Amino acid sequence: MKAEPKDLKTFTTDRQLLSARFSPCGTVLASGAMDRVVMRWSVVEKKKADDVAVSDDIALLGEPAKKPAPKNAKNAKNAKPESPVELVPLPPLAGFNGWVQSIAFHTTEKLLFVSDSWGKLACTPYEGDAPKSQWENATAHDAAIRRIAVSADGKLIATCGADQFVRVWNSADGKPVAKHEHTSDIFVLTFTPDGTQIVFGDMFAKLSVLDFKADKIVRQFEAAPFYTLSRMQDVAGLRVLTFLDDGRTLLAAGCNPEGGGFVQGVPVLMDFDFATGKPVREVRLGTTKEGFVHDVAWHPEGFLIAVTSGQPGSGKLIILRPGEKEPSYTRTAGLANCHSVALHPDKRRFVVTSTNAGSNGNGRRLTADGEYPGNTSPLNLFEIPA
Amino acid sequence: MNPLCKPWEHAVSRRRFLGASAGAFAFGALGGLATAQAAEAMRKNEKQVLFVWLDGGISQLESWDPKPNTPFGGPFRAIPTSVPGTHFSELMAKSAKQAHRLCVLRSLCTQDNSHSSGVARIQRGDPRNRGVPYPYFGSAIAKLMGPTSSKLPPYVWIKPDSGGFKTEDAGFLGPKYGSLAFGDGKPPENLLRNASLAADEDEERNELREMLNKRYAAQRRTNFTEASSYVFDTARELMRRSEIFDTSKLPPKDQDRYGRTEIGRHMLIARNMLEAGVRFVKVANYGWDTHGDNFNGHASLVPKFDRAFAAIIEDLAASGLLENTLVVAMSEFGRTPRINGHVGRDHWPEAWSLAMAGCGVKPGAVVGATNDNGTFVKDNGYDIGAVFHTWYSALGIDSKTVEYDNHGQPLPIAHEEMKAIKEALV
Amino acid sequence: MRLQSPFTAVFLAVTLAFAGVAIRAESLSQRVDALIEAKAKDGKQPLAAPAGDAEFFRRAWLDFNGNIPSAEDTRKFLAEPAKDKRTKLIDQLFAAPEFPARMAEVFNIQLMERNGDNEEWRRYLADSFRENKPWDQMVREMVSPDFKNEKLRGAGHFIMRRLEKVGQQDTDYPGLTRDTGRLFMGVDLQCCQCHKHLTVKDYKQVDFNGLFVTFQNVKLQPAGGDYKSAWLSEGLLDKKYEFVSVLNRTKGETGPRVPLGAEVEIPTLSEAEKWIEPPDKKKRTLGVPKFSPLKELGQRLASAENPFFARNIANRVWFLAMGRGLVEPLDLLHSENPASHPELLDLLAKEITEHKFDIKWLLHELALTQTYARSSILPADAKDAPENFFTVAKERPLAAEQLARAFLAATGERERVIDGKGWDGIEGKKVERKDFQKAFTSAFANAAKEPELSVNPTLRSALFLRNNDLVLWSLQRRTGNLMDRLAAISDAEKIADELYLSILTRPPTAEEKTEVATYLAKHQADREKALGHYAWAMLSSMEFFANH
Secondary structure, X not given: OOOOOEEEEEXXXXXXXXXXXXXXXXXXXXXXXXXXXXXXXXXXXXXXXXXXXXXXXXXXXXXXXXXOOHHXXXXXXXXXXXOOEEEEEEXXXXXXXXXXXXXXXXXXXXXXXXXXXXXXXXXXXXXXXXOOOOEEEOOOOOOOEEEEEXXXXXXXXXXXXXXXXXXXEEOOOOOEEEEEEOOOOEEEEEEOOOOOOEEXXXXXXXXXXXXXXXXXXXXXXXXXXXXXXXXXXXXXXXXXXXXXXXXXXXXXXXXXXXXXXXXXXXXXXXXXXXXXXXXEEEEEOOOOOOOEEEEEEEEOOOEEEEEEEOXXXXXXXXXXXXXXXXXXXXXXXXXXXXOEEEEOOOOOEEEEEOOOOOOXXXXXXXXXXXXXXXXXXXXXXXXXXX | OOOOOOOOOOHHHHHHHHHHHHHOOOOOOOOOEOOHHHXXXXXXXXXXXXXXXXXXOOOOOOOOOOOOOOOOOOOOOEEEOOOOOOEEEHHHHHHHOOHHHEEEEXXXXXXXXXXXXXXXXXXXXXXXXXXXXXXXXHHHHHXXXXXXXXXXOOEEEEEOOOOEEEOHHHHHHOHHHOEEEEEOOEOOOOOOOOOOOOHHHHHHHHHHHHHHHHHHHHOOOHHHHHHHHHHHHHHHHHHHOHXXXXXXXXXXXXXXXXXXXXXXXXXXXXXXXXXXXXXEEEEEEOOOOOOOOHHHHHHHHHHHHXXXXXXXXXXXXXXXXXXXXXXXEXXXXXXXXXXXXXXXXXXXXXXXXXXXXXXXXXXXXXXXXXXXXXXXXXOOOEOHHHHHHHHHHHOOOOOOOOEXXXXXXXXXXXXXXXXXXXXXXX | OXXXXXXXXXXXHHXXXXXXXXXXXXXXXXXXHHXXXXXXXXXXXXXXXXXXXXHHHHHHHHHHOXXXXXXXXXXXXXXXXXXXXXXXXXXXXXXXXXXXXXXXXXXXXXXXXXXXOOHHHHHHHHHHHHOOOOHXXXXXXXXXXXXXXXXXXXXXXXXXXXXXXXXXXXXXXXXXXXXXXXXXXXXXXXXXXXXXXXXXXXXXXXXXXXXXXHHOOEEEEOOEXXXXXXXXXXXXXXXXXXXXXXXXXXXXXXXXXXXXXOEOOOOOOOOHHHEEEOOEOOOOEOOEEOOOHHHHHHHHHOOOOOHHHHHHHHHHHXXXXXXXXXXXXXXXXXXXXXXXXXXXXXXXXXHHHHOOOOHHHHHHHHHOOOOOOEOOOOOOOOOOOOHHHOOOOOOEEOOHHHHHHHHHHHHOOHHHHHHOOOOOOOOOOOOOHHHHHHHXXXXXXXXXXXXXXXXXXXXXXXXXXXXXXXXXXXXXXXXXXXXXXXXXXXXXXXXXXXXHHHHHOOOOOHHHHHHHHHHHHHOOOOHHHHHHHHHHHXXXXXXXXXXX
């Protein structure tokens, strides 16, 4: 890809999102939210969208439409009006608690795996107004589930969480398959491409390769930049762990924290040669105010799309090619605090979730109509030119 | 212009002042308390204070006042406590078991959302501006109550980083009401007997010194010689009891219970000092200003505080000291309900919480409440001035009549337009 | 008896006038003593005996040199038969280079109150006292600093340090206003910033605000251009400052003024006339206004016309010599807080004014008084003595600097630590002057911004003396130090002599000699260590800690 991603449109939402993903069939965008639901949008080609006459201001949850924040409205106006794709809100999936931190689509079936911060794991169809979950487990973990990974064949899913467990489940019925107890909070995990092992990363930025069938740690290596002890705060910087190709390169990404509290730190992407556990590349994206790489999307054409979020207002979308030390593309304008990036299966469109401007501030600040304002995550739809 | 002096804003204080000014220039004659009787009454009190300061601002939502499953509630669960109907954040699992001994105030509503001024404002009780820096709570207690009969220094501050003789908390009371600070829990320089000296040698050389002093003092005015003897006697007393300050030998079992963390270690030292009879112990912990990654931050920090705090409450209760010890855990403000783009929470003085226990406060109580989303207090909030009145009341100090005497200027010990929170008191 | 004629009247008047001249012909020191003794007599306060030679010798050394004398010097002075040896001593001390250094130290502590250090400022003070610069000139240089003059710009530290930002607090103009009044005029106006003073009727709100407005346009500027170091700019002041009493809402306004003095008229100037050098945005210069409130203040405050200026410095010089002001506190001079000896304060103020504010001269006169030379030992049968009669010398705890020097002198480590000599063959870490200074200052100096008129004994200082490594280091035997000298002496009596003369600047009494002998007899086995402990006991005793 040589040309820059093109803005298609920015869609407003009414809450903060954590983890946007497109369904493999390409018809649904889903995202866990900070308000105990999974938000869904139907991905509609423009002419269809006209037929159903939806607007991005449409009410969610069937409530009367709220006025979008003025800035977002402006964003929407500024976005290309002739966007070929619309994201049409579908009713959210409810029944969860706290934050829905991680979701993952089944690789072959029309199912979505959802986990929440109270330890619930569920498998649900993602189409239909109020789909009934195929199975659910309210006590899958005894703490926040931080990540769900799906094996390549879709038969297994793995979860990890603050209860220091890795658990493996049968994706069809949610029956436990394996578990492994670790010694600290686990932030990220992924299956190896052959599906025989799980790699997970903990609070202390240690990466462990788990033979889950034997409940055995095969080997461990350090991703040292992703941890610091600041006074007594363990500052965990790992946010992403994924294989980039056929399994040779493992990517870890997140933040190289400078300290706790504010959590100033530099967004970092690190490639490991998986066979040896040796780091082969470390890309630092800016200064300590820029924070975390929160999410990445691996484009099958061989490049990486990553998004960052740092001090309120700071956010980046970057494109990084294999072996290169610098991103080939960096975009900051209009992208404050990006928390996820979802690549559409058409390999052309992707969505970045960002945060409204002015999301922070000390003390009392009310809206014009006297309400205490929350923040929201606009969906920024981009297109990679053919 | 930043006025140095803004007193006497209404007639009441002024009359009071003029009434007291007849003897106003007998500097320090009353030891800085408005009446000698008041000073005497205070001294008899053997109450103690543990003041836990979480600098930077612990989030009320991730501790004492959870709002699970609300837009600003964050990811954590609320858990039941030992008091039916009262819930804390799941990060406070151990303190939840001590809830029947705690009194949680959930409707703090204070004035300042900046650290630089907020820390001082809160610890001074934010009185009306009198143009003089008010003492922090610890120095105030050192002044109002003095040392206990243990004769140990009345105000000990256990803190990260450096220690020493810290005078800045004392404000207008003057440096001698400052704190003896244990930097990273270690005793101030020169407190422990120099390693080159054996105990009997030290005693002998001190006896020589006293012999010389006695002869010198016999022929001279008493002012200077008395002051000089006093500090040497106190130094001797302190050194005699140095085992309490020798923090290198904490029992491993206790260390496990309190947590092998900075706050765990410091809280354990605090317990030893309270047991030894230090009047006021402040334990300060830094790094709570979670503008970014608030939830992982609190997930790491709160359980460390929780473990140490629950352990000391349990121990003080077991030894019976809790009955006479006022325990307070707080920050300079809470954190915003709104979660910013950096997944942090900012400063929030509008509606936040603190916890108390022990001496004079109502065990198992929850006082005040925030609204359903935790954004503002229900009904009326309490400012820190009311909290100071509450603490003084719990300690048996009548904050409506006891005053400081700042070189003839009588000053209320807490904001004169506020009063103690009755629901929080036994 | 003859009738009184007009001539008689004239004659009497002339005689009285001559008598007056005769009194004036007496030295100031004699007149001081006469006034002190007269009041003591009226108040039936017995006078302490004159200080013995050793007591006087130590006191004068500490006051005017800043250190204690060596055992050798003390022996010489005690053996000296000359009747005028005390006068000669005072003259020698005042002529020595240590004297201006000691004055610079004393004034640094008084004027900056431990609020940070600055090399140029220290140099300015040292130079000024070396030249014996008149006090009014020094104050003008401090209040209205010339930052382009390399020799004088250090004087600007007095204002600059006070205007430095501390954290997020507002620039402390009120603090500068307060200190200027306190330190140069002896009037603490703090309480009348926002309303009239409630306890001092002489101090008015306009007095605070008149001084306050003088500083209001003064700003701290970084080095650059013509200025080699940070400097102060003065902005344009073309209208009066308005203030309101928070008590009764009465309004007032004032231009710059010296407290308790007349207001300075703000000149009415056309726009063009307002500037000596107009501000230039291109060159980024701030401009120099024609009307400089600081200059006006300097000239009017530090002036013979300002009675508070003379009374303040007279009272402070008296304080330096006697350890207590004629007016206490030093910064509350007003009509309802009279001096203990009003006539004496008048006299000193008049004399120092007539002597062109020569601090050295006045201090020298006071050093020659019998009042200064009285013992701190109470008169027989007296249990105490009120300080405000000056009948018994007041004990003054040594300042951190004096104490550090005296400690090194007494233990015989001065040369090694200060001059870096005699380190050969010493094991372990070298100890330097700065280590000692730092340790003693942090143990004995008062907190920053607290007036350090007296050093109070503190727990911190007691623990320091007991356990500090440097203190104990000084008491280990090392070539040429006190412990080394003592080790070479076998006779207990001589040991007592060396100990007392080296540490307490006096020979031991018979009783004290016996004590030393008894102690040494007990410690034959660990004599060297035991001597160290004896020396420690003396060094941490009240007698050593005080200038008595």
